Amino acid sequence: QLQVAESGGGLVHPGGSLRLACAASGFRVEHFGMGWFRQASGKEREMVACISSGEGPVHYEDGAKGRFFISRDNAKRTVTLQMTSLKPEDTAVYYCAAIHSGRGCAEYVSREYDYWGQGTQVTVSS
Numbered sequence: 288q289l290q291v292a293e294s295g296g297g298l299v300h301p302g303g304s305l306r307l308a309c310a311a312s313g314f315r316v317e318h319f320g321m322g323w324f325r326q327a328s329g330k331e332r333e334m335v336a337c338i339s340s341g342e343g344p345v346h347y348e349d350g351a352k353g354r355f356f357i358s359r360d361n362a363k364r365t366v367t368l369q370m371t372s373l374k375p376e377d378t379a380v381y382y383c384a385a386i387h388s389g390r391g392c393a394e395y396v397s398r399e400y401d402y403w404g405q406g407t408q409v410t411v412s413s
Contacts, residue, residue, distance in 0.1 A: 288312075288313050289311075289312070289313040289314050289385070289401075289402050290311070290312045290313055290402065290404075291309050291310065291311050291312075291383045291384065291385055291402055291403065291404045292309070292310050292312075292383075292404050292405070293307060293308070293309050293381065293382065293383045293404040293405065293406060293407040294307070294308050294310070294407060295307040295308050295407060296381060296407030296408045296409045297408075297409070297410070298410045298411075298412065299373055299409070299410070299411055300411070300412070300413055301373060301374060301375060301411055301412075301413055302372060302373065303373050303411070304369070304370060304371045304372075304373065305370045305373065305409060306367060306368070306369050306370070307323065307367065307368040307369075307370065307381055307383075307407060307409070308365055308366075308367050308368075309321065309323070309365060309366040309367070309368075309383030309404065310364065310365050311364045311365070311366070311385065312364070314364075314385070314387075315361065315364065316359055316360075316361060316364050316365070316366055316385070317340060317341060317359065317361045318340055318341075318387070319340055319385040319386060319387050319388075320337060320338070320339050320340050320343070320385070320386040320387075320388050320390075320391075320392035320395065320400075321337060321338050321357075321359065321366040321383070321384070321385055321386075321392070322334055322335075322336070322337035322338075322383070322384045322385075322386070322392055322397075322400060323335045323336050323337065323355075323357060323366075323368045323381060323382070323383060323384075324381070324382045324383075324384060324397055324400075325377075325379035325380065325381045325382065325409075326379055326380050326382070326406075327376075327378060327379040327380075328379075330379075332382070332397050333348065333397075334346075334348055334393070334397060335347075335348055335350075335351050335355060335368065335381070336348065336351050336355055336356075336357040336368060337357065337392035337393055338357050338358070338359050338366060338392060339390070339391050339392040339393075340388065340389055340392075341389065343389070343390075343391055343392065344391050344392075344393070345357055346391070346392060346393035350376075350377075354370065354371050354372045354373075355368060355369065355370050355371070356368070356369040356371075357369075366383065368381070370409070373409075373411045374411060375411045375412060376411075377409060377411050378409060378410050378411050378412070379408075379409060380406040380407065380408050380409075381406060381407050381408075381409050382403055382404055382406045383403070383404045384397070384400035384401075384402060384403045384404070385400065385401060385402040386399060386400045386401050386402075387401060
């Protein structure tokens with residue numbers, strides 16, 4: 288059974304950092320496009336960053352560029368989202384998702400991703 292599970296959320300002050308991890312089971316992360324999404328209260332789910340399968344491109348949404356960094360550890364079957372310079376508007380439930388495709392991960396909208404975790408809450412507040 289293919290599954291992903293997030294960890295690492297929590298409460299952080301503005302300007303702080305958090306590291307989210309996505310652990311995959313039942314598949315190899317390098318064979319899938321892996322994305323991080325978030326959904327704030329009352330808002331639609333949006334992509335934050337994604338990493339394509341194989342040697343494909345990494346993509347960041349505008350709000351994440353320069354502050355968030357996505358990486359993949361094939362041996363550990365994990366995908367990490369390092370978040371720095373956090374702002375209150377980054378507060379949301381963060382989700383990891385996987386899509387079995389050889390195309391660039393940013394070519395897909397969230398509903399096209401196949402496997403989703405339960406989400407982890409990130410709260411940025413003083």
